[in-house]
Amino acid sequence: MNFQTRIDDDARGSFSAPPGPIEQVRYACALGALASVIAIDRAIPITHCGPGCATKQFQALSSISGYQGGEFHVPSTNIGNKEVIFGGADRLDELIASTLKVMEAELYVVQSGCIPGLVGDDVANVVNGYRRRGVPIVFAETLGYQGNNFTGHESVVRAILDQYVAKQADAAAKVRKGLINVWSLLPYQNPFWRGDLTEIGRILEGIGLEVNILFGPASRGLEEWRAIPQAELNLVLAPWLGISLAKRLEEVYGTPFLHVPAIPIGARATGAFLRQVADAIGADADCVESFIAREEREYYHYLRDFAQFYAGCTSQYRLPSEINIVGESAYALAIAKFFVGDLGLNPGVIVLTENPPESELPAIRAAFRDLAPGVDGEPVFEADGYLAHDLITKHPRVGEYPILFGSTWEASTAGEIGAPLVEISYPATDEVVIARSYVGYRGALQLLERAYTTVVRQSTEENPELAAI
Amino acid sequence: MAINLRTPQAETREQRLGTITQWEGRAQDLARDSAFTYGCGRDCGPGGRRLCELSSPYSQATMCAEQIAVTNATIIKDTVVIQHSPIGCASSQSFTSRYSRDLAARRGWKPEDPKSICTNMGEQDMVFGGVERLADTIRTAFERHHPRVIFVATSCATGIIGDDVDGTARQLEDEIGIPVVPLHCEGFKSRHWSSGWDVIEHGILRRLAPQRPHEKRDDLLNVIHLGGPDVFSPLVNPLGLQVNLVMGGQSLERLADLSTAAATVTMCFVLSYLATGLEQEYGVPEIRAPLPYGLDATDNWLRDIARVTKREHLVEAVIASERARIAPELARLHKLLKGKKGFVAAGAAFAHGLIADLRELGVTVDDAFSFHHDPSTDSKDAEQDSLGHLVQATGDVEHFTVSPDQHFQAHAALKRANPDFVICRHSGSMASLAGRMGIPVLPIFYSNDGIGYEGLLTIGRAILRVLPRRRFYEDVAAHSRFPYQQWWLDETNPYALSADAAE
Numbered sequence: 001m002n003f004q005t006r007i008d009d010d011a012r013g014s015f016s017a018p019p020g021p022i023e024q025v026r027y028a029c030a031l032g033a034l035a036s037v038i039a040i041d042r043a044i045p046i047t048h049c050g051p052g053c054a055t056k057q058f059q060a061l062s063s064i065s066g067y068q069g070g071e072f073h074v075p076s077t078n079i080g081n082k083e084v085i086f087g088g089a090d091r092l093d094e095l096i097a098s099t100l101k102v103m104e105a106e107l108y109v110v111q112s113g114c115i116p117g118l119v120g121d122d123v124a125n126v127v128n129g130y131r132r133r134g135v136p137i138v139f140a141e142t143l144g145y146q147g148n149n150f151t152g153h154e155s156v157v158r159a160i161l162d163q164y165v166a167k168q169a170d171a172a173a174k175v176r177k178g179l180i181n182v183w184s185l186l187p188y189q190n191p192f193w194r195g196d197l198t199e200i201g202r203i204l205e206g207i208g209l210e211v212n213i214l215f216g217p218a219s220r221g222l223e224e225w226r227a228i229p230q231a232e233l234n235l236v237l238a239p240w241l242g243i244s245l246a247k248r249l250e251e252v253y254g255t256p257f258l259h260v261p262a263i264p265i266g267a268r269a270t271g272a273f274l275r276q277v278a279d280a281i282g283a284d285a286d287c288v289e290s291f292i293a294r295e296e297r298e299y300y301h302y303l304r305d306f307a308q309f310y311a312g313c314t315s316q317y318r319l320p321s322e323i324n325i326v327g328e329s330a331y332a333l334a335i336a337k338f339f340v341g342d343l344g345l346n347p348g349v350i351v352l353t354e355n356p357p358e359s360e361l362p363a364i365r366a367a368f369r370d371l372a373p374g375v376d377g378e379p380v381f382e383a384d385g386y387l388a389h390d391l392i393t394k395h396p397r398v399g400e401y402p403i404l405f406g407s408t409w410e411a412s413t414a415g416e417i418g419a420p421l422v423e424i425s426y427p428a429t430d431e432v433v434i435a436r437s438y439v440g441y442r443g444a445l446q447l448l449e450r451a452y453t454t455v456v457r458q459s460t461e462e463n464p465e466l467a468a469i
Numbered sequence: 470m471a472i473n474l475r476t477p478q479a480e481t482r483e484q485r486l487g488t489i490t491q492w493e494g495r496a497q498d499l500a501r502d503s504a505f506t507y508g509c510g511r512d513c514g515p516g517g518r519r520l521c522e523l524s525s526p527y528s529q530a531t532m533c534a535e536q537i538a539v540t541n542a543t544i545i546k547d548t549v550v551i552q553h554s555p556i557g558c559a560s561s562q563s564f565t566s567r568y569s570r571d572l573a574a575r576r577g578w579k580p581e582d583p584k585s586i587c588t589n590m591g592e593q594d595m596v597f598g599g600v601e602r603l604a605d606t607i608r609t610a611f612e613r614h615h616p617r618v619i620f621v622a623t624s625c626a627t628g629i630i631g632d633d634v635d636g637t638a639r640q641l642e643d644e645i646g647i648p649v650v651p652l653h654c655e656g657f658k659s660r661h662w663s664s665g666w667d668v669i670e671h672g673i674l675r676r677l678a679p680q681r682p683h684e685k686r687d688d689l690l691n692v693i694h695l696g697g698p699d700v701f702s703p704l705v706n707p708l709g710l711q712v713n714l715v716m717g718g719q720s721l722e723r724l725a726d727l728s729t730a731a732a733t734v735t736m737c738f739v740l741s742y743l744a745t746g747l748e749q750e751y752g753v754p755e756i757r758a759p760l761p762y763g764l765d766a767t768d769n770w771l772r773d774i775a776r777v778t779k780r781e782h783l784v785e786a787v788i789a790s791e792r793a794r795i796a797p798e799l800a801r802l803h804k805l806l807k808g809k810k811g812f813v814a815a816g817a818a819f820a821h822g823l824i825a826d827l828r829e830l831g832v833t834v835d836d837a838f839s840f841h842h843d844p845s846t847d848s849k850d851a852e853q854d855s856l857g858h859l860v861q862a863t864g865d866v867e868h869f870t871v872s873p874d875q876h877f878q879a880h881a882a883l884k885r886a887n888p889d890f891v892i893c894r895h896s897g898s899m900a901s902l903a904g905r906m907g908i909p910v911l912p913i914f915y916s917n918d919g920i921g922y923e924g925l926l927t928i929g930r931a932i933l934r935v936l937p938r939r940r941f942y943e944d945v946a947a948h949s950r951f952p953y954q955q956w957w958l959d960e961t962n963p964y965a966l967s968a969d970a971a972e
Contacts (some may be wrong), residue, residue, distance in 0.1 A: 020605075021551075021609055022589045023584070023585070025559045025562045027556065027560075028557055029556050029560070032560065050656040050657050052530075052533025052662065053533070053557065053625075053656070055533075055897065057560055058530075060560035060562075063564075063897065064567055071952070072876075073529050073877065073898060073952075074529060075528065075530075076529060078530065080658075081657060084629060084657050095526070095527065098526040098966065101966075102527050102877060102954060102966070103954065104952050105952055114624075114625055114626045115625050115626075118595060118626060119629065144555040144556070144558075145592055145594070145595050146592055408563065408567070409563075409582070412582065429563055
């Protein structure tokens, strides 16, 4: 709980930049975790970095990917020659003081970028001065060369937990029955995070739980963060992101955590997920089962009708038989399980792009086993788009109709293998995303709509074979 | 001071032009105090004084020169740009790619992703240096894409750790046999992102625009623009001139032709480094007439081009026919826009141009927001004093704010102005701010939109398209707020925080 505990932050410690160059960049640097702060209502990042750093990260993550918008008027020291030569601590001090004068927030998160790391500014010392005076301000070291926005997210959240949440008067208050903290998709990185977190919150509340969803429009903001220590359970709903946070909370507050690597998509996975959570927290079984029954009744009504399309009555469309994915592990795993496990596709090439910590790779690989009984996915870890392209296009396919789930970068790859492209990962510059979700019960149906609308359009507009008939 | 092409680094705008980023007052005072009285006291004239710059303790994230340099290098065809940096600098790749594909659609090119690669430096590289990583990446870029030119852009990190980018580039150039052009664009080195234009233009001048003394073409006009559709050919083709459109995406051939042209025009003096350099190095004259925004300015701009390229006998007929062509539609737009209040936010000379356009359309402009201010240009020619010309030709702008796209200052300026609409560039914070304040906004992504006779129609029609959106923006404004303290939400002086605020 000491302010200095950030030094042994395990997520950051385990990050290493991949050895090769990267083309078609698929994540931001650690400073990009300022997006996670922006995703918390009434929290503001204060960035100590070069003039373009903060803007570039947020523009990439939000403005251009899914056109997500988001509040961007982030205080920044915009470091110049003077601060590089003489040090930038005084300038940061001036910026923090004026931020407190101009801006209005419940929490300020100071983040440092490459330059203060290289010139050796003592940022912690500056921030500590304000903390001592009772200002709700924390510091996360997010040097661009030390990590990406995934590890940066863990550093930022860890800073908020250790330096803000833990300092609340009621931090050690007793456990609130049925309260659960959810650590799942990385805000803004996944273009559908807002709708997805809303759906995840909805289904957990559906089984009678109280949910701290923590980020986005469905969250009550810092009120939820302050209640984190009182939760009965930390749910890590992602292949690896957030595990270190849950472990930390277990260490500090003794809160147990449940790790579910695959975000559920579709009734089968969602029902199993809800029962797993209910088991872990001891939720009322009747309440759980009645919610699941109600949701399934509606879901399968829709699925029954979709089955008419999927039966191929409209058989001029080439319904995909092989799923290929390029994206971060959370969505890749969830979507692979749904299309292989529920829709009956075969796994093709699955490329995981977020450069997870080395220590997490075996567990991520294991999560791709048994996508359907006896059907394994073999994910490849590759952050470079050029190599990802080669992996997809050079994969031998006999008699398969491929579909590709990826980012905008995959447009030409999809064209080369004749696959429809559904944009599900960063950067998605050909999608306008507001509240759409692809997970849970409702999201699954929207995912089917998007995927098969794409199939129909691709078949009718771009398929030369059919055009010739 | 002449442009110095001997070193691989371009001098920043602050050094060359005395560029400032923070100022507040009347446009006529800024014009008086800057450019041709700047720094010397020699030609001050009555009332002239040294240009002062404000400062603000509070600041918000801006853009950097690296993004401008890299974006505009990336969209040059048959090249690969290497960003020698940690991964974050390269997160702009998706934006550049989107821009490039959009540009391709408008210019009729094959849409394809431009090629850029990040060396992806980690902590080890910060400790031991990254030149080996850079050398490997240059080889990788060459093997993967067989480019004709490779650019290597520096970053804050490489600037601080002192990687020998020039030496590595030279060494690899010998090895792979194509030009490897360093772009020194460390973000911290200039306080304004527009220095990035100078960086890429410096690289082009030094390495990609060779001297071709025996191939002079008296019908070729270099046009340096920010990017977008070619609105220039329709304007100058009737004079028998062909357009060599450079910057904002072009082939290497276009750059190789630069030295053979009869003259160079710039659609914005912020980009005039290349034009002045071409005149200095190859004697290609730079057209210095005020930019073609508004009818009279466009007439005079065409006359100056005709004069320099010896086509004066053709120009009056072109002017007359263009004026006649647009007159009915201009009259219609003027009637619909007359008395509307506009607010302009853009970069320096470009902002001055948009103000002239709006005033020609009958719009009242008492408030403007310029992202930086160049008190002079590289040519040092008073003809290029675009703010002075604006004030002289169309009158003063009462509230002229220079601010590097600062959201909090823009909020105060917009609150003071309370305009019917905002027209802006670098639409990031300004466009979303205006919308959220309930004000219809016209972001100009392609900055050629307002050029020449047709530009007046383009801009006028675009304003009319956005005005009805007030219904949407007001709804949003009524249901959201910005996280500023109430006193700042009420503030109407953008520089209220500055101790030495303008009197």
